[in-house]
Structure formats: C-alpha cells, structure tokens
Amino acid sequence: MRILVVEDDAVLRSVMTKSLHEAGHRVDAVQRLAEAEQLWQYQPFDAVLLDLNLPDGNALDGLRRARARGDRTPVLVLTARNRTDERIAGLDAGADDYLGKPFDLAEVEARLRALVRRSQGGANVVELGRLRFDGVASRIFLGEEAFDLPAREYEVLWELAHPPGRVVSKRALSDKLSGLEDSLGDNALEAFVSRLRRKLAGTGATIRTLRGLGYLLERNESEP
Known part of the structure; x- marks a missing residue:
C-alpha cells in the first residue's frame, strides 16, 4: 500500500x-x-x-x-x-x-x-490462477508456498492484482509506487514488469500490455 x-x-x-x-x-x-x-x-x-x-x-x-x-x-x-x-x-x-x-x-x-x-469491496483474499493474494497477511502465495519477490516487483504485482482484470496505466502505476524520496520511471517500471512476466510462468497468471493503455493482470488461459 x-x-x-x-x-x-x-x-x-x-x-x-x-x-x-x-x-x-x-x-x-x-x-x-x-x-x-x-x-x-x-x-x-x-x-x-x-x-x-x-x-x-x-x-x-x-x-x-x-x-x-x-x-x-x-x-x-x-x-x-x-x-x-x-x-x-x-x-x-x-x-x-x-x-x-x-x-x-x-x-x-x-x-x-x-x-x-x-x-476495495471487503475481499480479504484475491485468487488468480495458482496465486493467492492474502490481504490480512499482505503476502502472496503460490499454492501453499510463499511467492516471495523483491519489494518493487511485489508492489507492482500487488497493485495490478487489486482487482485483477483492471487496466492500470503506466502513469498511474508509476505515481502510486513513487514516493517523495524516489521516482519510478517508465524504464524501471518496464524492467520490473518484464521480470515479473518471467516469474509468473507456471502460476496461471500473466501480465498483458495494452498498447497506449497500460498493464492488465489476468488468467493465463494457455496454462492449466
């Protein structure tokens, strides 16, 4: 948050x-x-x-x-x-x-x-594919195991997941994750998203880029 x-x-x-x-x-x-x-x-x-x-x-x-x-x-x-x-x-x-x-x-x-x-509608848990976003613990799980990520990647994924299926513009995501002491530029944001895509392989979730609009976290229909 x-x-x-x-x-x-x-x-x-x-x-x-x-x-x-x-x-x-x-x-x-x-x-x-x-x-x-x-x-x-x-x-x-x-x-x-x-x-x-x-x-x-x-x-x-x-x-x-x-x-x-x-x-x-x-x-x-x-x-x-x-x-x-x-x-x-x-x-x-x-x-x-x-x-x-x-x-x-x-x-x-x-x-x-x-x-x-x-x-956000009162939901304690958001599930997408094999991922579970636990709002009480502020943790992400893959099945029963913790899905641990570096802080910035965690923040990007958490923001996209609340709720999933919502298109988030680069500007909105950057503004949300930038603070008074640091700023998250477009290049850094794209790097975090690229790394997250690789780490999401096999989870049943993926991040899609909508050109000119932003990013969307959704179910990966190509995975079981």
Whole structure:
C-alpha cells in the first residue's frame, strides 16, 4: 500500500514511517496541513493517517475539502484528543476510523488493512490462477508456498492484482509506487514488469500490455 502519514511530532512520524516501511508499505510523511493537501490532491494513496493538531491548521478542514472534491481515500485519524464529541466531529468530517494516542503500531497497521479492504469491496483474499493474494497477511502465495519477490516487483504485482482484470496505466502505476524520496520511471517500471512476466510462468497468471493503455493482470488461459 502507499500511505500518507500526516503527523507534526517528528519522533512519532519517524517511528510510524519506519514501522510501515518494514511492513512493506510505501510511505510519504509530512508535518504540515499544506504539504499534506498538496500531495493528497495530486498523488494517489491507498490510505491516509491523519493527526488533527497540525502547526498550520485543523486537519479536519483539509479532510472536508478532500471529501468535497470527491476523494474517497480511507482516512484513519490519529489524535491525543479522545473525547466522544471530538471523535464524532472527525467521523462527521469524513474520517473512516479514529484511534486515540497513545496507540499500538500493530493496531494502526491492522486498522489500515481493514479500511483498505473495505474500500476495495471487503475481499480479504484475491485468487488468480495458482496465486493467492492474502490481504490480512499482505503476502502472496503460490499454492501453499510463499511467492516471495523483491519489494518493487511485489508492489507492482500487488497493485495490478487489486482487482485483477483492471487496466492500470503506466502513469498511474508509476505515481502510486513513487514516493517523495524516489521516482519510478517508465524504464524501471518496464524492467520490473518484464521480470515479473518471467516469474509468473507456471502460476496461471500473466501480465498483458495494452498498447497506449497500460498493464492488465489476468488468467493465463494457455496454462492449466
């Protein structure tokens, strides 16, 4: 998943970013509302972790603006404020879930997975050919064995699989998998897809290129 973390506490922001990175996610982390809104408006995210008290404004105002323009990215609000009326205000502004500080990082990750599953239709498992994409474990399996891939190849395949059969443009895929510190260019993306095609041989799944449109993960009908 690609996650936007909006948190003004430098230590907490660093800890959350490290934890999410180690769990296999791509993370953009900012401390100000203006930075968050600029990224959120022009970059695709799977989920947003949003602290309410920011140096340059109330994060709920930014959340309301995002919802007003039709953005439905799942949002988990993180805040030290844990009064009932403030939780209600956050949910009314468009938050999908609310977690008071202090919190357990494992619970943050679990709630994020649940929010993203819900936004994608609630499916915990996607199956294609002999591949199984487990949304709870964030793992890919080939039969009963783990289908382990380098991080970037994993990210490309996971994105194409949610859901499979969806055409994803090169630009959309590159934007989704690029972060503040690095960018995934067309040449690199084509190299990852080429390597994935070779590794998918025998899995019953394949990646098809639709010229001018992008990539499509689908059942390989030539394999049993």
